[in-house]
Amino acid sequence: MNPIAQELNSALEGTVVSQLLSEFGKRFYFPKGIVSQAGEAKQKAHKFNATVGMATIKGSPMYLESVRKQVPGLTPAQMFPYAPTPGVPELRKKWREEMDVKNPSLKGKLTSLPLVTSGLTHGISTVADMFLDPGDPIIIPDMFWGNYTLIFEGRNRASIVKFDFFNEEGRINLSALDRAITAVKGDKFAVILNFPNNPTGYSPSVKESEEIVSLLKTWADKGKKILAITDDAYFGLFYEDETLKESLFGTFADLHENILAVKVDGATKENFAWGFRLGFLTYASKGLNSGQLDALTKKTMGAIRASISNSSKMAQTLVLNSLPADTYWKEKEEGFEILKARYLKVKEVIASFGSDSPLKPLPFNSGYFMTFQYKGNSEKLRTHLLDAYGVGTISIQEKYLRIAFSSVELEDIEELYTIINKAAKEVL
Numbered sequence: 144m145n146p147i148a149q150e151l152n153s154a155l156e157g158t159v160v161s162q163l164l165s166e167f168g169k170r171f172y173f174p175k176g177i178v179s180q181a182g183e184a185k186q187k188a189h190k191f192n193a194t195v196g197m198a199t200i201k202g203s204p205m206y207l208e209s210v211r212k213q214v215p216g217l218t219p220a221q222m223f224p225y226a227p228t229p230g231v232p233e234l235r236k237k238w239r240e241e242m243d244v245k246n247p248s249l250k251g252k253l254t255s256l257p258l259v260t261s262g263l264t265h266g267i268s269t270v271a272d273m274f275l276d277p278g279d280p281i282i283i284p285d286m287f288w289g290n291y292t293l294i295f296e297g298r299n300r301a302s303i304v305k306f307d308f309f310n311e312e313g314r315i316n317l318s319a320l321d322r323a324i325t326a327v328k329g330d331k332f333a334v335i336l337n338f339p340n341n342p343t344g345y346s347p348s349v350k351e352s353e354e355i356v357s358l359l360k361t362w363a364d365k366g367k368k369i370l371a372i373t374d375d376a377y378f379g380l381f382y383e384d385e386t387l388k389e390s391l392f393g394t395f396a397d398l399h400e401n402i403l404a405v406k407v408d409g410a411t412k413e414n415f416a417w418g419f420r421l422g423f424l425t426y427a428s429k430g431l432n433s434g435q436l437d438a439l440t441k442k443t444m445g446a447i448r449a450s451i452s453n454s455s456k457m458a459q460t461l462v463l464n465s466l467p468a469d470t471y472w473k474e475k476e477e478g479f480e481i482l483k484a485r486y487l488k489v490k491e492v493i494a495s496f497g498s499d500s501p502l503k504p505l506p507f508n509s510g511y512f513m514t515f516q517y518k519g520n521s522e523k524l525r526t527h528l529l530d531a532y533g534v535g536t537i538s539i540q541e542k543y544l545r546i547a548f549s550s551v552e553l554e555d556i557e558e559l560y561t562i563i564n565k566a567a568k569e570v571l
C-alpha cells in the first residue's frame with residue numbers, strides 16, 4: 144500500500160471510518176504529485192512557476208476572446224484556470240457557513256470542510272467508492288432516485304436493501320426500516336435518506352425525523368457501524384409547517400461514535416443551477432476529531448482526483464460570487480414561492496378528483512415531484528398520455544406515475560392533472 148495511504152489509515156485507526164472504508168477507500172490517498180507540487184510552487188516560486196499544465200501569458204491564463212466575451216462580469220482568472228481538487232477554498236468555507244444557517248442543529252458542530260464534487264451524482268458515487276465493497280448492504284426506501292441502482296449496484300456492486308417507504312397511515316415506515324436493518328448480516332451497513340424525496344416528494348415531519356434518528360441510534364448503541372448518507376438534492380423546498388426544515392445530517396453529525404454522517408448537497412437544485420455540476424460532500428461523526436476528518440478528506444480528494452480531477456472553476460466562481468449578494472436569499476425565496484404555489488395548486492386539483500379516480504397520490508409535501516399509485520399499468524398510461532395528449536410523465540415499476548410539477552406553469556397545472564386523470568380512466 145502507498146505510504147501516504149498508510150499514514151492516513153493509521154490516523155483513522157480505531158474510528159468508525161476505518162471500519163466502514165471499502166478496499167478502495169483504504170487504498171486511497173492524495174498524492175504529492177503535480178497538484179501538490181504546484182500548490183507548493185504557488186506559495187514559494189517567486190521567480191518562475193513552470194509547474195501547472197496551463198498556458199499563461201503575463202501571469203494570466205490564455206483564453207479565446209470568443210469565449211471570454213460571453214461572460215463579461217468575470218475576469219479570465221475567475222473562469223479559465225483549473226480549480227483545486229477539493230474546490231475553491233472560499234466557496235468551501237462559505238458553503239459550510241451557509242449550512243449552519245440552513246441547519247440550526249448543525250451550528251457549532253465539527254464537520255469536514257465540504258469537498259466540491261461535479262454535481263451530487265459525483266458526490267454520491269464518490270461516497271460509494273470510498274465505502275462500498277461488492278456485496279456491502281446499502282439500505283434505501285423502495286421509492287428512490289433511479290440512479291442509485293446504477294451507482295450502488297452497477298458501479299460498486301453493493302447490495303441494495305429496500306424497505307417499504309410508507310406505512311398504512313402514509314407515514315415513513317419505521318418498522319420496515321428496522322426490519323431491513325435487522326436482516327443485514329455483519330456489523331456494518333450504509334443507509335441513504337433523500338428528503339425531499341425523489342420521486343414521491345415526501346419529507347418527514349419533525350416527529351418522524353426524531354424517530355428515524357432514535358432508530359439509527361439504537362442500532363449504533365447495539366454496535367452496528369453505520370454510514371448515514373443524506374442526499375439533500377432538493378433541500379429547502381419544504382412546503383408544510385409540520386415538516387422538518389433541516390437536513391438529518393445536522394443531528395447525525397454528532398449522534399454516535401458508530402455513525403459516520405455524510406452530507407451530499409449542492410447548487411444543482413437548491414440554487415437553480417442544474418448544469419453547473421456543482422455539488423458538495425461533507426463528513427461528520429461524534430467519534431472524529433479534526434485531524435481525522437482531515438485524513439478522510441485527503442483520501443476522498445484522491446478519489447476525486449482519480450475520477451474528475453476537479454470541478455468547473457467558472458461554476459464555482461459564479462456561485463461563490465452570488466452568495467454575498469444582497470438579493471441572494473430573496474432570489475432563492477422567490478424561486479421557493481413559485482414552486483410552493485404550484486405544489487398548493489396540485490393539492491387543490493387532486494382533492495377535486497372524484498372517488499372513481501384510479502390514481503392515488505402517495506404522500507407528498509416538498510420538493511419537485513409527486514407520484515400517483517395507479518390501479519392499472521403506469522407504463523401504458525405514460526405512453527397513452529404521450530401519444531394521445533402530448534403529455535410527458537415518468538412511469539416507475541409499472542405502477543407509479545411521477546409528475547414533476549416543478550416544471551409546469553401554475554396556470555397549466557389544472558389542465559395537466561385533468562388530462563392525467565382522464566387518461567388514467569381511459570387505459571385502465
Ligand SMILES: Cc1ncc(COP(=O)(O)O)c(C=O)c1O
Pocket residue numbers: 261262263264265288337340341374376409411417420421422
Ligand atoms: C435525489 C437526487 N439526488 C441526486 C441528484 C443528482 O443531482 P446532480 O444533477 O447534481 O448530479 C438528483 C437529480 O435528479 C436527485 O433527484
